Amino acid sequence: MLKSAAGKQALLAFAERFSIPVATSVRHADLIPNDHPLFAGHLVYGLPAALKESVTRSDLILAIGTRLGDVTSQSFHFPAAPQAAQTLVHIWPDSTVVSRYRQTDIAVAADPVASLHTLNNANVPAVPAARHDWIRSVHHTTVALRDWKPMPDQADGVVFGNIMVQADALLPEDAIICLDAGNFGGWVQRQLRFSPTRQLIGPSSGAMGYGVPSAVACSLAEPSRPVVCFVGDGGFMMTGTELATAAQYGATPIVIISDNACFGTIRMHQEKHFPHRPSATALHNPDFAQLAAACGAQTFTVQHSDEFAPALTTALHSKKMCVIVVRTSLNYISPNATIAALQQSGGAA
Numbered sequence: 001m002l003k004s005a006a007g008k009q010a011l012l013a014f015a016e017r018f019s020i021p022v023a024t025s026v027r028h029a030d031l032i033p034n035d036h037p038l039f040a041g042h043l044v045y046g047l048p049a050a051l052k053e054s055v056t057r058s059d060l061i062l063a064i065g066t067r068l069g070d071v072t073s074q075s076f077h078f079p080a081a082p083q084a085a086q087t088l089v090h091i092w093p094d095s096t097v098v099s100r101y102r103q104t105d106i107a108v109a110a111d112p113v114a115s116l117h118t119l120n121n122a123n124v125p126a127v128p129a130a131r132h133d134w135i136r137s138v139h140h141t142t143v144a145l146r147d148w149k150p151m152p153d154q155a156d157g158v159v160f161g162n163i164m165v166q167a168d169a170l171l172p173e174d175a176i177i178c179l180d181a182g183n184f185g186g187w188v189q190r191q192l193r194f195s196p197t198r199q200l201i202g203p204s205s206g207a208m209g210y211g212v213p214s215a216v217a218c219s220l221a222e223p224s225r226p227v228v229c230f231v232g233d234g235g236f237m238m239t240g241t242e243l244a245t246a247a248q249y250g251a252t253p254i255v256i257i258s259d260n261a262c263f264g265t266i267r268m269h270q271e272k273h274f275p276h277r278p279s280a281t282a283l284h285n286p287d288f289a290q291l292a293a294a295c296g297a298q299t300f301t302v303q304h305s306d307e308f309a310p311a312l313t314t315a316l317h318s319k320k321m322c323v324i325v326v327r328t329s330l331n332y333i334s335p336n337a338t339i340a341a342l343q344q345s346g347g348a349a
């Protein structure tokens with residue numbers, strides 16, 4: 001498994017040995033330290049245009065330990081199916097997966113980590129100077145995207161990017177970050193720096209409801225490490241009652257709920273295609289702090305951006321199960337869009 005410590009080591013050794021930048025598949029941003037000059041980005045849903053432009057300038061894709069699924073491949077555009085614009089080498093253990101959707105120049109049905117070990121014994125060809133310029137420019141794009149300038153708090157809540165600036169500064173290097181699905185995750189994936197030890201756990205399928213149970217399980221499996229779950233109010237309403245399981249078994253996750261009183265992702269799509277016609281996306285939530293307290297959690301409610309850092313600091317020191325409820329702006333629906341702007345674009349998006 002590429003996600004194992006040995007897999008991550010082999011990948012980094014390979015990248016450094018051959019001076020090859022690494023863009024990770026969705027939810028695998030922790031394969032390589034995100035501060036590393038060879039980190040070329042995280043291929044997520046709605047990849048920012050600047051990053052898409054940077055990575056598609058490649059002339060060779062070594063797809064190692066990824067199925068090149070719909071999200072990672074940006075709806076089968078990078079690498080394109082059925083014919084990639086780049087030379088394509090695909091290494092994955094299952095022969096029915098390599099070359100399933102695309103013509104592959106070299107298809108290898110083999111263990112990705114063993115393949116990396118083999119490649120790491122090969123001679124290193126000379127690296128053209130232009131590649132170094134490209135590597136610098138791709139990495140620079142990832143750094144620039146992370147650089148979020150905190151915004152004033154809004155009448156409808158906090159812009160979630162403000163929270164992520166603080167979380168990135170405060171989370172320890174050995175934190176395990178469990179991610180549910182939803183637009184709040186756009187900020188998590190863009191602004192948090194992951195690494196082989198600051199792990200990201202989340203389903204590549206983007207399924208909601210995964211965050212809280214996975215945080216409970218990670219906390220039980222790794223009790224000495226801080227485990228932090230980011231989840232929307234919609235996702236929390238699916239499986240949030242697993243807090244009771246955490247209490248039963250003594251797990252101590254920190255659950256951060258982005259509460260915008262909405263299935264925000266779906267509302268965004270509704271406003272994009274049918275402005276001013278939201279349908280069945282507003283949520284009438286329970287009082288999450290009270291609900292969590294009833295399950296035995298220590299709770300915090302964040303109405304203003306500056307209340308978050310003290311809450312997370314206390315939670316990290318408490319070694320107890322904690323729930324931080326962030327009243328998140330619905331209007332600031334993603335790092336790139338507001339509901340108001342989508343409505344004004346009149347369904348043109």
Ligand SMILES: Cc1ncc(C[n+]2csc(CCOP(=O)(O)OP(=O)(O)O)c2C)c(N)n1
Binds near residue numbers: 258
């Ligand atoms: C199990 C499951 N059901 C439905 C979806 C489709 N879906 C993706 S995001 C989303 C809404 C998420 O809402 P919330 O958790 O409040 O996060 P937000 O988008 O508001 O940040 C839905 C319904 C999904 N990904 N998984």
